Amino acid sequence: MDTVFPKRPCSVNYISPDTPARVSRSDEMDRLLEIFLGFSDSSLDLSLERLLESRACDSEKNSLIDSALRLGSVLQESAKKSWRRRASLHNSISWPLPPDITVKVFSALDTQSLCHTAATCSMFNKCAMDPLCYANIDLTSIVPKVNNTVVTMMIQRAGKNLLSLKLGILPGSTVSTGTSRPAYSINIPVDTPVFSWHDKRTRQGKESCVLTRSCLLSLSTDGGAAGALLRKLHLYNIDRMDNAALCTALSACPSLLDLEVVGLHVELRHTLESVSTNCHLIERLFFESSKTGRDDSLKSPTCADLVNRCPNVTSLALRGFKLQDHKVRTLVKGFRKLKFVDFSTSYSVTGIFLRNLGSGTNGQFLEFLILRDCMHLKEVEVARFLSSVLAGDFKFLRYIDISNREGLASDEDWYDRCYTPSNIPLSRVQEERPEICLLADFPKEGSFVEVEHIIDSEVNSDASLQLQLSSQTSDGSSFMSSSESSYTSDQGSGNEDGHNTTYAIYEESSDEIEFLAT
Template sequence: MLPSDSSSSENPNPSPLGLSDSPDFSQSEMDSIISSLLTFPDSSSLSISSSFDRVLDTLLSSGDDTVQDQVIDRTLERFSLLLESTKRRSRKRATLHNSISWFLPSDLTIKVFSMLDTKSLMQVSACCTMLNKCAMDPLCYSHIDLTTAFKHADDQVLHTLINRSGKQLRSLKLGRRDAPVYVPSLFTNSCLAPLQFTGNLLRSLHIYYIGFMYIDSLLAPLSACSNLTNLKIVGVNVFLEPIIELLARKCCLIEHLSLDNYSQGIITDSTIELFVANCTKLTSLTLLNFKLSDAMAQILVNGFHKLKYINLSNTVGFDGSFLRVLGDRCRESPLETLILRDCISLQEGEVVKFLNSIIAGNFISIRYIDVSSDKGLASDGERRTSKPNFPLETLKKKRWDVTFVGDFPLRPRFFRFGTLTEDLMV
């Protein structure tokens, strides 16, 4: 039998590409083959695309399905390697160009990048290796914002950015500020876990609409944030009283606090008293949808000696008598803004007494008051009024620097004046 016949009997279906017994190539020969492919000149009469089609058709015309699959897989793999290599060389050229033309040293570049929002930082980090190296510096992640611009951000994205920040993290925002309550969040109960190790210098934390959370998933990270000065929690289904207690014990530097009682949990007098006693630096307080008595409200407004802004909208429980008591005691109060929107039990008479107290010279720092309500104000027991008898003209004359807002849709009329102006909208 001839040698060729013997070879044929041993390998009746040889691979078109020699997959089983490929010839050995030296590195220089392989480089030469690839170089010939890449340097092949363009020509209208010679179509590289058509050549690829013809060669692949020939290679796939013989052999069984397994061999054909091997041919396709190998072709895809090798051209994928070529594509990735080309991208690496392109980034290297861009890096070389940028390193020559970029006019800022790396330390100043990092300083500039640290001022970018998180989305812009991600975009610039993809430009080239040089800019990516600068964008990976921990200082660039001192302020992380994963809100509206990052609709698909999840725990993995958040953890990656927090880890990049190292000990530089100063502010963190996550969730969707414009999200309706039925939009599911991609963040889980463990999303804030890294703060237990990196949150010591965190100053500001804002959380928006991330749904249900176990209380320990918030308490454990917050307990490590002893330098926190700004906390905002909106649209999170978790009881907030333990958080207020933790702030009073572990985060006494808090200056700005905004909580939306999404879970409708209650808060006790003892928690209010502990909070006021320990968080003496508070200047801005927003408590929405809470159930507070007049005694609680009085402690809050009167207890924080640096308080400039307070918003107790949607409160159920107080009738406003705390305003009268405060008016008699708080002539030198630093309070500038008081918002009591949609407080169902707020009494017309108590608001009138409070305004008269301001006219008499109390609350000399007050500049803005809002008592608007979709359901009007309580008046004479169970009655409600959309036509409150406020001393607006007198207030305007005596305290022209105060802006008063009373919007009552039951009576389509809008009262607002300030700085010697009065707007009436019907």
């Protein structure tokens, strides 16, 4: 008798229409995809060829090929998403830090590194979107890379956590003074940027990567929530920024401690008025003119208001402006906590403001004094100042820079330059005050005469001045026209407070007696 073996069940379960429990469409799709993925590449290739041969016309064949391409693309994208999810799950399991610690680590990264980290995986992206990661935003670069949209997005991500914001195009990183610069015996403080006004960067770029006057508007929206706790604001070479836009931004930053403005077409007076009105906690103020020697907008009342309303200033740098000594003295002597002073490339500073500065309660705490390339800085005033240093004044002074690529001015006529100042006790300062780093770098005699001859021939020609204006500015603002004309006026006409004197008799004027007596 033949043995009867039981029938082997079919590998594919057949679902009868009469089966009460119907399989859902998703289950059928899953089963079909599983079978589909089990085929080899050659089988799929032959199957597609057979299907194409079964079609009668070319349009049907083309439609079949398009459907296969779409299906393959969808399947590939789905596989990539699944891979990323699995990778993210793997990272979350293997990553040793909890999310809160990860956010703190990410918050210590610079903005560019943070963006790269956010693109690594979905887990890192989630942590990198935390507002704390955008507390310190640095979008500066050597060439234009960001626009208003990027800045707004970053500020909105930070929200009320924003503490520091840096924007714009950085100038060159090398200092070009026209003379060899000796090695420093101490480190330059952080108050002095590594770039210089002599080496300006081109600001040309694609329109899609240009910052405009509204790039800081997000600081003022929602009741100024983003700017409420902002401590540091650095702006570099934003051509389209104007007085109104900058002042609006400053009005939303009552907690500002550090303001650095370089190469913006804004007036010194308007900016300082806005600072004194809105930023009473300011400690560091660095302002470098975009047009060296042509902005003489600062008024004496503005200086007084700044001193009275911002008593915490410890670092003051006003570079490239047309400043008179009595205004400078109001600032330096008024700030009781002032340690760092930089008036490099200031056009009208002669050094008179230094007289008796270290003998009182104010000014004696100075640690850094930088008067580099001040056109009208006089040899006699420098000698008098260093003599007071030798006499015991300025006990905390650590750094002095009186270098000048055009030499120092003589006492009688600033056109008469001094290239080898024998009356200045440089060696005695180095011997008796060795803790002070004294820089006194001057060019060879004769270089200044050639430069001044070229300058005189240009500024005395109205046509040349207009041509220079049209080539240097594109916004046509009235501020540039007024400041340019003031630069070409008489050297002593910069006193807009009613002090119309010349440099030759400035030391004998009533202005000097008035502010030296304060």
